[in-house]
Amino acid sequence: MVMKTKKGAAISIATMVSPVTLWMAFFIAIPLLYVAVMSFCGTDENYNVVFRLTLENYRRLLDPSYLQIYMQSILIAFLTTAFCILLGYPFAFLIARTKSRKKALLYMLVIIPFWTNSLIRIYGWRTFLSASGMLNTLLMKLNLIDTQIDFLYNIGTTVFGMVYCLFPFMILPLYTAIEKLDINLLEASSDLGARGASTFFHIILPLTASGIFSGSIMVFIPALGYFFVADILGGGNSDVIGNLIERQFQSGNNWPLGAALSMILIGITLLLVKLYQKCGGDMESLGV
């Protein structure tokens, strides 16, 4: 660390760090605090936010129809995370351990789809899976089915869409963790008599667990909020918490209730991040 004369250092720190401090204070800290305050407010008859301390919004959060959606949303997020791990781990392992020069290309190919707008890609799936879509046409041409099947508009397709949208957020940390794995350790393990499976459970899995943890954080939390996936592929039959919030801020116009619903997401996020840190997770690896 360079430590300058006290005064000089103070000036340098101020010029370098105050822009980010002010920006993050004004656009992150204040709005989130405001949302927290708003969750205790009410509205007047014109849906304007009125400042009066009330627990009304929190009482409404316990509405059975809401409770059902929380459970559904958590189930969707859980299934999404599980599928991302199960599908993603072997895949990340295979590309991270590729020895040839194709490795960089294989890695880039995971990212390239995400340069196309995610909405339109989800819509692409809808086109593909719809009753009159390509999959049905294909299956009928192959005489595998004789009536159109509607694949869409259920929890299954919502989970499918979530997995699709969030897949790279699982792959990238897994890839990083697996790439760091020292090949000598695997050789040492098999040298010491471990078979493939025990090497995997005793060596590989513990050493790449950090990647699984950060990937899970980056998949589970957004899956609670991705309302547009549930809209496009779930067709209103498999809403997530994000849909509830979206409705209050766009059509429902009850901002305080929306704020209270957001507090649930903030709470879950804080809880999971704390858990992640407890497990030795590094915050920095979430952002890169």
Place this chain on the structure above:
Amino acid sequence: MEKTKIVEIRNVNKLYDENHVVKDLSLDVYAGEFLTLLGSSGCGKTTTLRMIAGFEQPTDGLILVEGENVADKEPYERNVNTVFQSYALFPHMTVFDNIAYGLKMKRVKKKEIHDRVMEMLELVQLGGFEKRYPSQLSGGQKQRVAIARALINNPKVLLLDEPLGALDLKLRKQMQLELKRLQKKLNITFIYVTHDQEEALSMSDRIAVMHGGVLEQVAVPLEIYESPASKFVATFIGETNLFEGRVVKIEGNSVSVMVESGMVTALGEGFSEGELVSISVRPERMNYSVTPVEGFTIEAKVREQVYVGSVIKAIVELGNGNEVKLERLAGQALPMDGTVYLYWGENDAKLLRTPDNEFFQAVENIQMC
């Protein structure tokens, strides 16, 4: 000729939080000399160098360069330049741009910059390398660029922080000679930091030995070796045999000391009876006899002798199991059986006071006998 002081360090202390890394350091550096700060890692030598460069501020005390207090001067305002241990070459610039950097900062004209850089490249024997990038250079070449980049600014003082530490032994020897040659040729003051005592002894005009943040001794290399001022200097520079004991008799300059394994004699002034002292004797100054010698009663048995080219290194064992090292010329082997009596000439031993902080340890050692 009167020597001019170019850097004066006066009662400088440096603390990092609770950590006192430089303790009340006072040191004068004279114009044109090659001064080495020598010590093991963590002794405060690099911190001292960095305070002269301006990267660190003394907690208290003064640093003067050419008689001027530099406390308020930023590194870029000081007429001293540094050669960094890691070279710190700018990776995104060519060799030419690296060396030209300091002159560019001084807004020197382009033509002049070009000529001076080319001249400097020749001086460090890197002609033709100006278009290369640091990543395309070997360790030794990087080192030369780092030196050229600092020297081109005609600094009053060049600070070198373990500049040869990353080089292999052969290259290091070669660069030592070259640095010395450059220093004499350009007549620039060098302050050189190293932990390598051989490097210090072979290159320096004077050596300042530091230990635990304290300046132990400043002297010419020969004096450092022949007459170490402290127990630390005696053991850190070269090999030595150290005896700890208590003064029992003083006759003029001759001091008799009772050590664990017997009685010995050495020259010394200002000691008093009963005082705890150490005696340092270099292996090549240690002598033996098969018959007892007056003033010495240390008996030993020869344990092993090894021929190392032109000399024999012998280890003898004292009654208490301690080892003493001797060096003789080849062909003067010690008798392998029987008892030998160790002794030394008046000028071959150095009598050292026990520092206060080691007093109790010393008492304990002596009481054990």
Place this chain on the structure above:
Amino acid sequence: MVRTQKRKLKKGLGVGYCALIYLFLFLPIAVIITNSFNATTSKPYMTWKGFTFDWYIKLFDNSALLDSFGNTILIAVCSTVLATCIGTLAAVGMYRYRFRGKGVIDALLYIPVVIPEIVLGIALLTLFAKTSIPRGILSLVLAHTTFSIPFVVFNIRARLTGYDNSVEEASMDLGAGKVETFFRITVPILAPAIGGGALLAFTLSIDDVIISYFTNGQTKTFPLKVMESIKSGVSPDVNALSTLILAGTTLLVILTQSNLFKRRK
């Protein structure tokens, strides 16, 4: 023999598995590209009616769509520049100095990374509503800058861990002031990381749906235009524009990547 056969089988399985995953990733893109050449003119534009280039031409008559694309680029450029400047200063400043309150800044930077986008979206919406910041291009730029800053900071920070402070000391030792050192030494050395962070900020911005959805007012970005058209069926000219954007970004990244590669050499 058995062992080599087993290995071959294993390898084959691996390649097959990866191929399936890539199919999963690229299939909707294939659908988009295919549909951009679909000659159908009736909603919801899902059945194949033959091949045509018409949509690539009609695209240029759809001014609302082109405007939304223009907005997206404008917002992405502005927010990328802002986020890159603020983020670079912050990353270097926080790496170099220890000071009180650093942990708080860190925590604030982690928030946009972990919190669901919808929460950030509605939080910014309430802020813009309360402070009467007009919702439109300006609010979108502010919002996009906000979620981009952390990614720029973390990208640069990841590179800084191997960064040798002594090059800056060397620069000052050779007579360059702090500002000069920052622009002549720090920024050029960190250029690949800064570029990477900026690229990330840019892609995040052009792809953003959720936060824009809450903070846009009447202004439409391309993703929001897509969202609007989804209800009635996305017309093939939107697919055509998406295909062009994909081609453009792919080209851009290939170019910048090779550029970064050269610089590192």
